[in-house]
Amino acid sequence: MQNERDAFIAGLIALAGFLKANPEIPVSLAPVILRAFPANGPDDQMRAEVDRVAALLGTEIDPDHLPYGHYMTAIDFGPVRYEFIAILAAARARHAAEDSYRGCIKIDNL
Template sequence: MTNTDYRAAVVQGLRDLAAFLEANPAVPVPRHDVTFLYFPTRGTDAEMIAEIDRIAALLGTVPDPSDTIYGHHKARLTFGPVGYEALAVLAARRAQHQADVSYSGCVTPEAADAA
């Protein structure tokens, strides 16, 4: 499947989902916002930031500077509780996450009493 075919399939799938939910009001929807999330191809921080900035321009928005403290560079466009978000996780944040998960499996919590 080409990128163009895949893109068309995603757009059609979103339309089909919206039509299905509209036609079937008994089917529950999430009680929280729904985000369609795009991650750029991994590259240098500068490359990923440039890609998010490019997408932000296409969205008619600007990246949110408050996310920088979390090691993210992101642009978001919302349609009510539904959003499109382009997110780059920068190198320092990825390294911190890797360090955090390096202890996975090393600590075992005590079993809680089943009362």
């Protein structure tokens, strides 16, 4: 696990160095978001993991996402944002139900 983490961080640093050394390479002016998730489990365990990460980041839980069943915290580094999100059981079930209709509805070509 640590080797994967180290490789990921090294890749980010290499990309940043490459872009810095090659200013002619275009980059997005839109925000860049890196999302990470706790392992799926009971809601209370996933919320506890997000709370733990929020404490490490020195951030709060984002109340704007609670109505959607996303328990999250985030920190910004300029236009780069790190989010740690638990998608709670009701939101996962709602998504699965909505997704169960995928491919069932056919639109006639006019």
